[in-house]
Amino acid sequence: MRDPRKQTSRGYVGALFAAALLAACGSDGGSTPTPPPTDGAVPPTDSGPRLPAVRLVVDANRNGVLDDTYAEWSLRAEWSATAGASLLANVDDDDSNHMVDAVDDRVNGEADEADLARVRIAAWPAAPEGAAGTLSVDEVSASRVRLFKRTNEGWELYAGANLSRDELRAGVEFGIEAKDFPGPMWDGRVELSLSVTSSGEPRTDRAVMKVAPWVIFNSLDPTVRIWGPQALDYTPAIAFSSDLEFYAEQDAMPLTLVDTQDPTYLPDPEQGPDVWMQDIMEFGWTGIPSAEGMHAMPVVLRSPNTQRAVAQYTQRELLGPDFGYVWKHASPSVNGARWDVSLDSFGDLELIPPHSVGGREHPLGRIVHGSVEARHSDVALRQFLDAQGVQGPPLYIDTSWELVGHVDEFLSFIPADTPRGWKLLWASPRLARAQLMAFAARDPRNADVLIFAGKHWYYESGPMRGRAYPAQRAVGELLADEELMAFNQMVQGHLDALREQVQTEVGLADDEIVEVPFLWASHENQRAAAYQPGTINLLFYGRTAIVARPYGPTVASHDIVEDDMTERLGAYGINVRFAEQWDLLHSADGEVHCGTNAVREFPQRRWWEVAR
Amino acid sequence: MIRHSTLRASVIALALALSAPLASATPLLGDAVATASMQRSFAADIRAARAAHPERFSRVQNLAGLRPAVYRATRLRRPSVVRELRAMGPDALLPMIDVLAVSGPARQLSDEERDTLTLASIEALGALRDRRAEPVLRAAFERMTAPDAVRTAARALGTLNGDGEVALLTAAATTAGPRQAAALEGLGVTRRATVALTLSTALDAARDEAVIIGAARGIAEVGSTWAHTAAGRSVTLPRACHEALVRAFARGAAQHELLVAIGAVATAETLRVIEGVRAAASGDTARRLDQLRRVVARGLAG
Numbered sequence: 024m025r026d027p028r029k030q031t032s033r034g035y036v037g038a039l040f041a042a043a044l045l046a047a048c049g050s051d052g053g054s055t056p057t058p059p060p061t062d063g064a065v066p067p068t069d070s071g072p073r074l075p076a077v078r079l080v081v082d083a084n085r086n087g088v089l090d091d092t093y094a095e096w097s098l099r100a101e102w103s104a105t106a107g108a109s110l111l112a113n114v115d116d117d118d119s120n121h122m123v124d125a126v127d128d129r130v131n132g133e134a135d136e137a138d139l140a141r142v143r144i145a146a147w148p149a150a151p152e153g154a155a156g157t158l159s160v161d162e163v164s165a166s167r168v169r170l171f172k173r174t175n176e177g178w179e180l181y182a183g184a185n186l187s188r189d190e191l192r193a194g195v196e197f198g199i200e201a202k203d204f205p206g207p208m209w210d211g212r213v214e215l216s217l218s219v220t221s222s223g224e225p226r227t228d229r230a231v232m233k234v235a236p237w238v239i240f241n242s243l244d245p246t247v248r249i250w251g252p253q254a255l256d257y258t259p260a261i262a263f264s265s266d267l268e269f270y271a272e273q274d275a276m277p278l279t280l281v282d283t284q285d286p287t288y289l290p291d292p293e294q295g296p297d298v299w300m301q302d303i304m305e306f307g308w309t310g311i312p313s314a315e316g317m318h319a320m321p322v323v324l325r326s327p328n329t330q331r332a333v334a335q336y337t338q339r340e341l342l343g344p345d346f347g348y349v350w351k352h353a354s355p356s357v358n359g360a361r362w363d364v365s366l367d368s369f370g371d372l373e374l375i376p377p378h379s380v381g382g383r384e385h386p387l388g389r390i391v392h393g394s395v396e397a398r399h400s401d402v403a404l405r406q407f408l409d410a411q412g413v414q415g416p417p418l419y420i421d422t423s424w425e426l427v428g429h430v431d432e433f434l435s436f437i438p439a440d441t442p443r444g445w446k447l448l449w450a451s452p453r454l455a456r457a458q459l460m461a462f463a464a465r466d467p468r469n470a471d472v473l474i475f476a477g478k479h480w481y482y483e484s485g486p487m488r489g490r491a492y493p494a495q496r497a498v499g500e501l502l503a504d505e506e507l508m509a510f511n512q513m514v515q516g517h518l519d520a521l522r523e524q525v526q527t528e529v530g531l532a533d534d535e536i537v538e539v540p541f542l543w544a545s546h547e548n549q550r551a552a553a554y555q556p557g558t559i560n561l562l563f564y565g566r567t568a569i570v571a572r573p574y575g576p577t578v579a580s581h582d583i584v585e586d587d588m589t590e591r592l593g594a595y596g597i598n599v600r601f602a603e604q605w606d607l608l609h610s611a612d613g614e615v616h617c618g619t620n621a622v623r624e625f626p627q628r629r630w631w632e633v634a635r
Numbered sequence: 636m637i638r639h640s641t642l643r644a645s646v647i648a649l650a651l652a653l654s655a656p657l658a659s660a661t662p663l664l665g666d667a668v669a670t671a672s673m674q675r676s677f678a679a680d681i682r683a684a685r686a687a688h689p690e691r692f693s694r695v696q697n698l699a700g701l702r703p704a705v706y707r708a709t710r711l712r713r714p715s716v717v718r719e720l721r722a723m724g725p726d727a728l729l730p731m732i733d734v735l736a737v738s739g740p741a742r743q744l745s746d747e748e749r750d751t752l753t754l755a756s757i758e759a760l761g762a763l764r765d766r767r768a769e770p771v772l773r774a775a776f777e778r779m780t781a782p783d784a785v786r787t788a789a790r791a792l793g794t795l796n797g798d799g800e801v802a803l804l805t806a807a808a809t810t811a812g813p814r815q816a817a818a819l820e821g822l823g824v825t826r827r828a829t830v831a832l833t834l835s836t837a838l839d840a841a842r843d844e845a846v847i848i849g850a851a852r853g854i855a856e857v858g859s860t861w862a863h864t865a866a867g868r869s870v871t872l873p874r875a876c877h878e879a880l881v882r883a884f885a886r887g888a889a890q891h892e893l894l895v896a897i898g899a900v901a902t903a904e905t906l907r908v909i910e911g912v913r914a915a916a917s918g919d920t921a922r923r924l925d926q927l928r929r930v931v932a933r934g935l936a937g
Binding site: 291293294295297299302328330364365368421424426427451453454456480481490492502503504505506507508509511512513515516517519520522523527533538546547548549611612613617 | 699704705707708709710711712715717718719722754755758762783786787790794826855856859860861862863864865866867891894895896897898899926929930933934937
């Protein structure tokens with residue numbers, strides 16, 4: 024029988040997230056916008072110039088309230104980093120019907136009501152006989168948003184019908200939702216137009232709103248929950264998940280283990296479970312201003328790869344009340360011959376933490392993604408990322424020299440006590456070679472010390488039965504491997520070139536980069552993957568880094584690679600914890616980060632303050 | 636009583652059964668590459684090896700990484716067999732020659748599976764450094780047309796590293812054509828000091844991006860100090876190679892590949908060469924050379 028703690032039910036994660044967020048963020052937790060009174064128009068409350076009788080009221084000053092003051096009304100028609108109203112892409116599932124709320128044309132209860140941004144036609148008590156009006160949306164946005172009009176019976180879909188004199192006299196409240204995030208054909212800017220005729224005389228007003236984008240979590244922000252794979256009948260997975268459970272419990276970090284042997288996620292049990300929790304989903308968030316700061320929800324972006332059955336987890340188990348879901352993918356004919364589905368996995372989608380460079384600010388960080396013309400990811404993914412704006416422009420880098428092709432194989436980030444607040448971890452076969460050479464030089468006997476002692480390539484199970492072969496070798500033999508060394512020098516060349524690109528783009532100094540030593544190997548056609556476990560490919564939360572157990576040369580119970588990594592990250596106050604993942608992940612061309620995932624807290628900086 | 640015709644038919648059937656699992660199967664390299672004379676040259680050895688070690692042939696014919704049930708469950712969702720083949724070591728030599736050049740695969744493979752097995756077998760054959768593979772690798776290099784296959788075959792010939800292979804690769808490296816780029820890279824894989832100037836000359840003359848990349852990769856291979864150190868050799872890459880790389884970089888093509896190659900062979904000499912070329916440069920070229928210098932200096936300091 025499965026442990027119910029390890030199998031999330033719909034909304035479970037969302038509820039836990041909300042609770043953790045409120046606990047962690049205090050007054051900045053999300054909340055329901057204060058509904059306006061329904062007993063008539065709200066008169067201007069400030070001492071500004073006279074407001075026109077026919078006017079739209081939106082939350083242009085971003086305080087979560089429709090103030091109907093001149094100060095707010097004067098901001099309604101433009102959108103910038105300092106003013107302008109927002110609306111949500113209503114992509115959570117408040118009625119738990121397994122579909123995002125934006126799919127239907129109903130307001131699905133109180134929770135769904137809270138996701139509607141408010142728009143009001145101010146009360147015009149003096150509206151004359153025959154006055155009538157309509158509220159419309161610009162042509163580009165019309166099919167991408169939905170308006171609801173509040174009535175005595177609740178919310179009803181509004182498609183531009185005439186508003187009566189009585190309605191104009193009392194004022195009309197609307198709720199508006201977007202059906203989706205900004206995309207390649209729509210920048211998310213919505214223009215509302217109010218048109219009222221009375222005595223043949225037209226009166227108009229307009230307001231501009233913007234759809235809140237999808238924003239990736241920063242891996243250095245406080246963590247709410249981590250994810251890992253579970254496969255109770257698969258020994259390698261047991262070892263890894265046991266380590267995750269142990270460390271998570273020590274750190275009081277909520278952990279979800281996804282049952283990768285669920286028949287839905289594993290149509291053919293002979294195949295072996297798909298354990299790559301990083302591949303299938305990327306966690307982000309979206310939100311709009313509220314009286315308490317921000318009404319927000321986490322939103323999972325599902326991998327474009329339509330062939331990953333386990334990715335259904337995102338819709339089955341994560342989509343729910345206050346937990347959104349979005350999936351973008353194009354057809355093979357659109358993607359073309361250079362499309363590589365491996366780049367649609369989210370180890371290839373990372374976020375450079377907040378920084379500024381050359382007068383350009385990235386207060387919510389900047390996306391980095393491995394994709395170039397010669398080998399690229401799903402175009403729908405890149406178009407989606409480009410369209411969100413606030414964490415762009417994405418930095419696209421060349422990972423075509425790698426077998427798997429993911430940026431997380433050679434970079435990650437750690438917090439640091441520096442003006443920037445973080446440092447870049449960067450893979451270094453140069454350092455790995457030097458480390459092993461120094462070890463061999465210290466004592467002649469060290470040349471015979473084994474690396475990868477007792478380990479095999481491939482795990483002996485199912486179809487791989489009989490295929491496993493020893494990985495261990497003596498350090499001296501490894502250092503004398505001409506082909507391996509030549510290949511690593513080539514990889515170092517790739518990494519040096521990419522480091523130049525990243526350093527220049529981000530404005531990093533050399534001392535803001537921490538090199539992480541491990542060797543690489545050629546797998547097929549000179550494409551590279553980690554030969555020593557890629558310790559850079561780690562899971563970071565709090566002050567903990569869960570790192571691949573490296574099985575380095577060991578003397579007197581001291582693994583020199585473990586000791587080095589412990590010291591290297593320990594210098595930044597990070598506790599390094601090694602996880603057993605050789606059979607599950609490393610021999611399958613991945614490491615800890617590839618097999619895990621995490622949801623973080625909403626950042627203090629708001630997306631609407633980042634004008635892009 | 637057994638009639639003569641029945642006995643004769645039985646003998647023929649037995650001979651066919653012993654000669655190949657499926658006599659009608661097509662070798663992976665195709666009949667145009669794996670000629671009838673090549674097949675005949677291997678037939679006896681393969682027959683004997685199959686009789687002595689049928690399990691080796693069975694294993695190559697039944698690679699786990701070629702089975703959809705296996706590779707569709709892997710992270711990359713595509714066939715992959717290089718590591719399986721290389722792990723077999725010398726046991727796989729004749730089975731791989733068989734599947735490449737004689738009998739072909741025993742079961743129907745998809746195009747992707749065929750291509751994967753072809754490239755992986757060529758690569759793994761080269762890694763064995765067994766001269767018996769030379770005719771197959773030579774034929775693959777000379778007659779295949781897919782760029783990946785030609786490149787893999789060239790590298791495999793370079794790994795084999797006999798005088799004949801060097802002569803073949805040198806001839807192709809100095810002749811404009813579809814095999815020139817691959818040949819240049821393969822020459823570099825030999826890591827013979829004598830090929831360095833051939834590579835630098837070719838790079839200086841190259842204007843085709845593929846050839847530039849091939850030559851750059853070749854120089855990175857022959858100039859790999861880590862490789863030479865591993866092998867206990869002390870080799871200095873001629874200044875002409877550093878100059879050719881930096882001049883090619885300055886001209887503007889294949890920037891990333893050249894940056895990689897220059898970084899891979901960089902020494903203090905490289906910095907001097909860069910400074911020399913930089914002195915005569917301006918504008919965008921100067922900026923790129925400054926970037927190059929920065930990358931090389933940082934690498935040398937590390």
